[in-house]
Amino acid sequence: MIEKYANPNRFQTLSKHLIPLFGILSLIAFTVGLYIAFFASPPDYQQKETVRIMYIHVPAAWMSMSIFFWMGISSFLVIWRRHHLANIAAKSMAPIGAVLAFICLVTGALWGKPTWGTYWIWDARLTSMLLLFFLYIGYILIQYTTEDHFKASKISAIFASVGLINLPIIKFSVEWWNTLHQGPSIIRAGGPSIHETMLWPLFTMAFAYLCLTVFLTLINMRTELLQQKIEGMLRRKVSEATHA
Protein backbone atom coordinates (compact mmCIF):
# COMPACT_ATOMS: atom_id res chain seq x y z
CA MET A 1 0.00 0.00 0.00
CA ILE A 2 2.87 2.34 0.86
CA GLU A 3 4.41 1.76 -2.57
CA LYS A 4 1.05 2.49 -4.25
CA TYR A 5 0.53 5.90 -2.65
CA ALA A 6 4.18 6.84 -2.22
CA ASN A 7 4.70 7.20 -5.95
CA PRO A 8 5.52 10.91 -6.62
CA ASN A 9 3.32 11.06 -9.74
CA ARG A 10 0.36 9.48 -7.97
CA PHE A 11 0.95 11.85 -5.06
CA GLN A 12 0.88 14.88 -7.40
CA THR A 13 -2.49 13.81 -8.82
CA LEU A 14 -3.98 13.01 -5.42
CA SER A 15 -2.68 16.16 -3.70
CA LYS A 16 -4.13 18.37 -6.44
CA HIS A 17 -7.61 17.39 -5.23
CA LEU A 18 -6.81 17.19 -1.53
CA ILE A 19 -5.21 20.65 -1.14
CA PRO A 20 -8.36 22.72 -1.84
CA LEU A 21 -10.47 20.26 0.17
CA PHE A 22 -8.32 20.59 3.31
CA GLY A 23 -7.94 24.35 2.79
CA ILE A 24 -11.72 24.85 2.78
CA LEU A 25 -12.22 22.40 5.66
CA SER A 26 -9.68 24.23 7.82
CA LEU A 27 -11.30 27.61 7.06
CA ILE A 28 -14.75 26.31 8.02
CA ALA A 29 -13.45 24.54 11.14
CA PHE A 30 -11.53 27.64 12.30
CA THR A 31 -14.61 29.85 11.80
CA VAL A 32 -16.92 27.45 13.66
CA GLY A 33 -14.29 26.72 16.33
CA LEU A 34 -13.64 30.40 17.05
CA TYR A 35 -17.35 31.12 17.21
CA ILE A 36 -17.95 28.30 19.73
CA ALA A 37 -14.78 29.21 21.67
CA PHE A 38 -15.82 32.84 22.15
CA PHE A 39 -19.62 32.85 22.12
CA ALA A 40 -20.93 29.39 22.93
CA SER A 41 -18.55 28.10 25.61
CA PRO A 42 -18.77 29.42 29.18
CA PRO A 43 -15.91 30.91 31.23
CA ASP A 44 -14.27 28.60 33.76
CA TYR A 45 -15.35 28.93 37.40
CA GLN A 46 -11.72 29.37 38.52
CA GLN A 47 -9.79 30.72 35.52
CA LYS A 48 -12.66 32.89 34.25
CA GLU A 49 -12.19 34.09 30.65
CA THR A 50 -8.50 33.11 30.34
CA VAL A 51 -9.62 29.50 29.82
CA ARG A 52 -10.29 30.52 26.20
CA ILE A 53 -6.51 30.44 25.59
CA MET A 54 -6.85 26.64 25.94
CA TYR A 55 -8.61 26.47 22.55
CA ILE A 56 -5.48 27.58 20.71
CA HIS A 57 -2.83 26.32 23.14
CA VAL A 58 -3.85 22.67 23.55
CA PRO A 59 -4.50 21.86 19.84
CA ALA A 60 -1.13 23.46 18.98
CA ALA A 61 0.56 21.17 21.52
CA TRP A 62 -1.29 18.08 20.20
CA MET A 63 -0.46 18.87 16.59
CA SER A 64 3.20 19.72 17.19
CA MET A 65 3.62 16.37 18.96
CA SER A 66 1.66 14.47 16.29
CA ILE A 67 3.70 16.05 13.52
CA PHE A 68 6.95 14.97 15.16
CA PHE A 69 5.50 11.45 15.53
CA TRP A 70 4.74 11.32 11.78
CA MET A 71 8.15 12.77 11.01
CA GLY A 72 9.62 9.92 13.07
CA ILE A 73 7.57 7.32 11.14
CA SER A 74 8.64 8.89 7.83
CA SER A 75 12.24 8.88 9.04
CA PHE A 76 12.05 5.15 9.81
CA LEU A 77 10.87 4.65 6.21
CA VAL A 78 13.83 6.73 4.99
CA ILE A 79 16.30 4.63 7.01
CA TRP A 80 14.61 1.28 6.40
CA ARG A 81 13.41 1.59 2.79
CA ARG A 82 15.32 4.71 1.63
CA HIS A 83 11.95 6.09 0.68
CA HIS A 84 12.27 9.34 -1.25
CA LEU A 85 8.73 10.65 -0.68
CA ALA A 86 8.94 9.84 3.05
CA ASN A 87 11.94 12.17 3.31
CA ILE A 88 10.05 14.90 1.44
CA ALA A 89 7.05 14.41 3.77
CA ALA A 90 9.18 14.73 6.91
CA LYS A 91 11.03 17.75 5.51
CA SER A 92 7.72 19.42 4.60
CA MET A 93 6.17 18.84 8.01
CA ALA A 94 9.10 20.19 10.05
CA PRO A 95 8.48 23.99 9.65
CA ILE A 96 4.77 23.50 10.41
CA GLY A 97 5.59 21.55 13.56
CA ALA A 98 8.11 24.19 14.62
CA VAL A 99 5.54 27.00 14.26
CA LEU A 100 2.94 24.98 16.20
CA ALA A 101 5.45 24.25 18.99
CA PHE A 102 6.26 27.98 19.06
CA ILE A 103 2.52 28.84 19.32
CA CYS A 104 2.14 26.29 22.11
CA LEU A 105 5.07 27.78 24.08
CA VAL A 106 4.05 31.44 23.67
CA THR A 107 0.32 30.94 24.33
CA GLY A 108 1.27 28.69 27.27
CA ALA A 109 3.38 31.50 28.73
CA LEU A 110 0.54 33.99 28.20
CA TRP A 111 -1.88 31.58 29.88
CA GLY A 112 0.59 30.86 32.68
CA LYS A 113 0.96 34.45 33.82
CA PRO A 114 -2.68 35.06 34.86
CA THR A 115 -3.15 31.44 36.02
CA TRP A 116 0.11 30.54 37.79
CA GLY A 117 1.55 34.01 38.25
CA THR A 118 4.57 33.33 36.03
CA TYR A 119 5.29 33.18 32.30
CA TRP A 120 7.82 30.39 32.58
CA ILE A 121 9.07 27.76 34.97
CA TRP A 122 11.61 25.01 34.28
CA ASP A 123 9.23 22.17 35.05
CA ALA A 124 9.29 18.88 33.15
CA ARG A 125 6.35 19.56 30.79
CA LEU A 126 7.47 23.04 29.75
CA THR A 127 11.13 22.06 29.39
CA SER A 128 10.36 18.94 27.32
CA MET A 129 8.08 21.04 25.07
CA LEU A 130 10.88 23.58 24.62
CA LEU A 131 13.17 20.66 23.73
CA LEU A 132 10.66 19.59 21.06
CA PHE A 133 10.84 23.10 19.57
CA PHE A 134 14.66 22.86 19.48
CA LEU A 135 14.44 19.40 17.91
CA TYR A 136 12.37 20.93 15.10
CA ILE A 137 14.91 23.73 14.66
CA GLY A 138 17.76 21.20 14.60
CA TYR A 139 15.96 19.06 12.01
CA ILE A 140 15.26 22.08 9.78
CA LEU A 141 18.88 23.22 10.04
CA ILE A 142 20.16 19.76 9.02
CA GLN A 143 17.75 19.50 6.09
CA TYR A 144 18.25 22.99 4.70
CA THR A 145 21.95 23.57 5.36
CA THR A 146 23.45 20.22 4.27
CA GLU A 147 24.29 20.52 0.59
CA ASP A 148 24.28 16.80 -0.16
CA HIS A 149 20.56 15.86 -0.26
CA PHE A 150 21.20 12.16 0.36
CA LYS A 151 23.39 12.91 3.37
CA ALA A 152 20.86 15.45 4.68
CA SER A 153 17.98 12.96 4.45
CA LYS A 154 19.97 10.26 6.23
CA ILE A 155 21.28 12.45 9.09
CA SER A 156 17.92 14.17 9.64
CA ALA A 157 16.11 10.80 9.63
CA ILE A 158 18.39 9.51 12.39
CA PHE A 159 17.95 12.82 14.24
CA ALA A 160 14.12 12.62 14.07
CA SER A 161 14.08 8.93 15.05
CA VAL A 162 16.18 9.65 18.15
CA GLY A 163 14.05 12.73 18.89
CA LEU A 164 10.96 10.50 19.12
CA ILE A 165 12.11 9.60 22.65
CA ASN A 166 11.01 13.10 23.71
CA LEU A 167 7.32 12.46 22.87
CA PRO A 168 6.50 10.04 25.74
CA ILE A 169 8.54 12.31 28.02
CA ILE A 170 6.26 15.26 27.11
CA LYS A 171 3.11 13.15 27.47
CA PHE A 172 3.94 11.52 30.81
CA SER A 173 6.04 14.34 32.31
CA VAL A 174 3.05 15.53 34.34
CA GLU A 175 2.64 12.03 35.82
CA TRP A 176 6.32 11.12 36.31
CA TRP A 177 7.34 14.39 37.94
CA ASN A 178 5.73 16.94 40.20
CA THR A 179 4.98 19.81 37.80
CA LEU A 180 3.27 23.17 37.93
CA HIS A 181 1.59 22.23 34.66
CA GLN A 182 -1.71 20.45 35.24
CA GLY A 183 -2.05 16.69 34.81
CA PRO A 184 -3.86 14.97 31.92
CA SER A 185 -7.45 16.14 31.63
CA ILE A 186 -8.65 14.52 28.39
CA ILE A 187 -6.86 11.21 27.72
CA ARG A 188 -6.97 9.73 31.22
CA ALA A 189 -8.55 6.92 33.21
CA GLY A 190 -12.12 7.83 34.10
CA GLY A 191 -12.69 9.98 31.01
CA PRO A 192 -12.13 13.68 30.38
CA SER A 193 -12.36 16.05 33.34
CA ILE A 194 -13.36 18.96 31.10
CA HIS A 195 -17.03 19.80 30.70
CA GLU A 196 -18.49 19.04 27.27
CA THR A 197 -19.29 22.73 26.64
CA MET A 198 -15.51 23.28 26.64
CA LEU A 199 -14.63 20.00 24.93
CA TRP A 200 -16.54 20.80 21.72
CA PRO A 201 -14.68 24.03 20.89
CA LEU A 202 -11.43 22.29 21.82
CA PHE A 203 -12.05 19.38 19.43
CA THR A 204 -13.31 21.71 16.68
CA MET A 205 -10.15 23.82 16.92
CA ALA A 206 -8.03 20.65 16.98
CA PHE A 207 -9.76 19.53 13.77
CA ALA A 208 -9.06 22.96 12.23
CA TYR A 209 -5.37 22.69 13.16
CA LEU A 210 -5.27 19.17 11.70
CA CYS A 211 -6.81 20.28 8.39
CA LEU A 212 -4.43 23.24 8.16
CA THR A 213 -1.47 20.94 8.88
CA VAL A 214 -2.49 18.53 6.09
CA PHE A 215 -3.14 21.47 3.72
CA LEU A 216 0.29 23.02 4.37
CA THR A 217 2.13 19.68 4.34
CA LEU A 218 0.72 18.85 0.91
CA ILE A 219 1.66 22.30 -0.44
CA ASN A 220 5.19 21.99 0.96
CA MET A 221 5.57 18.49 -0.48
CA ARG A 222 4.55 19.69 -3.92
CA THR A 223 7.02 22.57 -3.61
CA GLU A 224 9.84 20.18 -2.65
CA LEU A 225 9.03 17.87 -5.58
CA LEU A 226 9.00 20.84 -7.97
CA GLN A 227 12.32 22.09 -6.56
CA GLN A 228 13.90 18.69 -7.18
CA LYS A 229 12.57 18.69 -10.74
CA ILE A 230 14.06 22.18 -11.24
CA GLU A 231 17.42 21.04 -9.88
CA GLY A 232 17.32 18.07 -12.27
CA MET A 233 16.51 20.32 -15.23
CA LEU A 234 19.31 22.74 -14.35
CA ARG A 235 21.81 19.90 -13.91
CA ARG A 236 20.82 18.54 -17.33
CA LYS A 237 21.20 21.99 -18.88
CA VAL A 238 24.66 22.46 -17.35
CA SER A 239 25.82 18.99 -18.43
CA GLU A 240 24.50 19.58 -21.96
CA ALA A 241 26.31 22.91 -22.09
CA THR A 242 29.59 21.40 -20.90
CA HIS A 243 29.37 18.47 -23.34
CA ALA A 244 28.60 20.72 -26.31
Next chain:
Amino acid sequence: MLEEYQFLFIALSYLVAFGALFTLTAACIVRYRKTHKIFTHLRQDICQNLHPKNPI
Protein backbone atom coordinates in the same frame (compact mmCIF):
# COMPACT_ATOMS: atom_id res chain seq x y z
CA MET B 1 -4.96 42.52 39.61
CA LEU B 2 -4.23 40.10 36.75
CA GLU B 3 -7.94 39.41 36.39
CA GLU B 4 -8.37 42.92 35.04
CA TYR B 5 -5.85 42.14 32.33
CA GLN B 6 -7.23 38.72 31.37
CA PHE B 7 -8.62 40.03 28.06
CA LEU B 8 -5.19 41.43 27.19
CA PHE B 9 -3.65 37.97 27.67
CA ILE B 10 -6.40 36.35 25.58
CA ALA B 11 -6.02 38.96 22.81
CA LEU B 12 -2.23 38.58 22.80
CA SER B 13 -2.45 34.77 22.65
CA TYR B 14 -4.86 34.78 19.73
CA LEU B 15 -2.84 37.47 17.97
CA VAL B 16 0.39 35.46 18.27
CA ALA B 17 -1.26 32.18 17.27
CA PHE B 18 -3.16 33.47 14.26
CA GLY B 19 -0.33 35.80 13.26
CA ALA B 20 2.05 32.83 13.18
CA LEU B 21 -0.45 30.57 11.37
CA PHE B 22 -1.24 33.25 8.80
CA THR B 23 2.47 34.00 8.18
CA LEU B 24 3.22 30.28 7.82
CA THR B 25 0.34 29.74 5.39
CA ALA B 26 1.28 32.79 3.32
CA ALA B 27 4.96 31.75 3.24
CA CYS B 28 4.10 28.20 2.09
CA ILE B 29 1.73 29.43 -0.65
CA VAL B 30 4.13 32.14 -1.90
CA ARG B 31 7.04 29.65 -1.94
CA TYR B 32 4.96 27.17 -3.93
CA ARG B 33 3.83 29.80 -6.44
CA LYS B 34 7.39 31.07 -6.94
CA THR B 35 8.75 27.55 -7.39
CA HIS B 36 5.95 26.68 -9.79
CA LYS B 37 6.68 29.83 -11.82
CA ILE B 38 10.37 28.92 -12.13
CA PHE B 39 9.46 25.34 -13.06
CA THR B 40 7.01 26.46 -15.77
CA HIS B 41 9.53 28.93 -17.15
CA LEU B 42 12.30 26.31 -17.28
CA ARG B 43 10.02 23.70 -18.86
CA GLN B 44 8.93 26.17 -21.53
CA ASP B 45 12.55 27.11 -22.12
CA ILE B 46 13.52 23.46 -22.58
CA CYS B 47 10.54 22.72 -24.85
CA GLN B 48 11.20 25.79 -27.04
CA ASN B 49 14.84 24.90 -27.52
CA LEU B 50 14.29 21.39 -28.81
CA HIS B 51 17.05 20.55 -31.25
CA PRO B 52 18.56 17.25 -32.49
CA LYS B 53 22.01 18.62 -31.77
CA ASN B 54 22.71 21.04 -28.95
CA PRO B 55 22.86 24.51 -30.55
CA ILE B 56 24.97 26.02 -27.75
